[in-house]
Amino acid sequence: MAWLRSALGAAVLLALFATGAMAQEKIRVGVLKYGTVNWALDAMTRNGLDEENGVDVEIVPFAGEDASNVALQAGDVDIIVSDWLWVSRQRATGADFTFAPYSTSVGSMMVAGDSDMKALGDLKGKTIGVAGGPLDKNWLLIQALAKKNYGTDLAGENDVVFGAPPLLTEKARSGELDAVLNFWHYAARLEAEGFRTLISGADAAMEMGASGPVAALGWVFRDSFAEKHPKAIRGFLAADKATKGLLESSDAEWDIVAPLTKAKDEKTLQTLRNRYREGIPSRSAAEEEADARTLYRLLAEIGGEKLVGPSRELVEGTYWPGLADGG
Known part of the structure; x- marks a missing residue:
């Protein structure tokens, strides 16, 4: 009977594996081929942090930012990294893109x-x-x-x-x-x-008026995608948070990511690591959005419609409402 117990145990394990696989939702992430976002996505997928949070990340590389924006608009990817100015401008013309903070690192x-x-x-x-x-x-x-x-x-x-x-x-x-x-x-x-x-x-x-560091860049996706695939979006953002925690706490992880950074020496790698860590968002979405609204008004005054489009205010919904409930 030992063989029967062994076979039953294997069947149970296979069933559990299949259930876990079915529970994972695929999310296609559009990224610049050599951009810094790849560092985090490599750490995420290599450590299985996407799977732990119920998502299967497919990385879709692009040669330039415009190409990834077009791919998101065409529905060829589900999520990209862009800024809240672009999102607000798109929403002002009727699109349903929305934004979740990714990094406060700026030039x-x-x-x-x-x-x-x-x-x-x-x-x-x-x-x-x-x-x-x-x-x-x-x-x-x-x-x-x-x-x-x-x-x-x-x-x-x-x-x-x-x-x-x-x-x-x-x-x-x-x-x-x-x-x-x-x-x-x-x-x-x-x-x-x-x-x-x-x-x-x-x-x-x-x-110029912000009360703290504001994430210029964020994960951008459609409201409609988040409504149809809430587990995918929440799971991906949870995986992103876990990845940032890993990159913030583990120097050894940076040794693994090092080839992607193309750092020419240890000092350069350490500087990139330190500046990346400084850019991990730490404030609430409400605080970030309030400051983004302040900066948007200033930028609208300076850059005009060429920069912000037809709206003089950050368009409602630019920041994903799901962030307010811990999304």
Whole structure:
């Protein structure tokens, strides 16, 4: 009878496995092929944190941000990372996209370690590189702060160079730029090489009215998808939270993720790790949304319809209502 008990036990295990597999909901995540979001998704799927939370994550890589946005609009993926400005603009035109905070890490204005520039006002007359284009949120906020505190028109009184992040990083290294406003991970790489932060986008946002760090980037999905697949969205966001907890607490996990970061040495990896951890959201969704509304009004005033679209206020529903009940 031992063989019968063994067979019955195996059948029970197979049934439990099948039940667990059936309980998992697939969610297609669109990401930039070499973006920093891949670090977290690798840690999530490799450690089975998606499965533990009832979801089966399928990673769908794209060459650029516009491609992932189009894929979400077309229904080719279920969720991407984008910002609340884009979500609000889409909602203003009738779309049902919504946002859950992902990271407060934002760009920083970096200068060489031996630069004589100590404050924002010292940028007057300098050559500045800006990633993200003339309507980049951080650039607009830093311009507004410079005008407010120093009466300086950074766009009008400086030689401003717009370009791709890697190119601007190289120009900063070679000394062709006096300062460079670059995305957070490029800024972190420069920091590891001895550059220092003159001012960050987060600093500018708080000096212009935010009460704390605001997640510029978030998970973006459709209200309709969340309504049809509530377990998938809640499970994915729970897996994301667990992954952030792992990356926040485990240095060993960063040793595994290191090849994806393309860090050239241990100092660069440590700097990327530290700045990533600083960007893990820690405030309530209500606090974040209140500050986002404040910043939105300011950005609408500065950037106008080209930046925010037809609405002068952050459109209702931009932040996923499910966040209010712990989603």
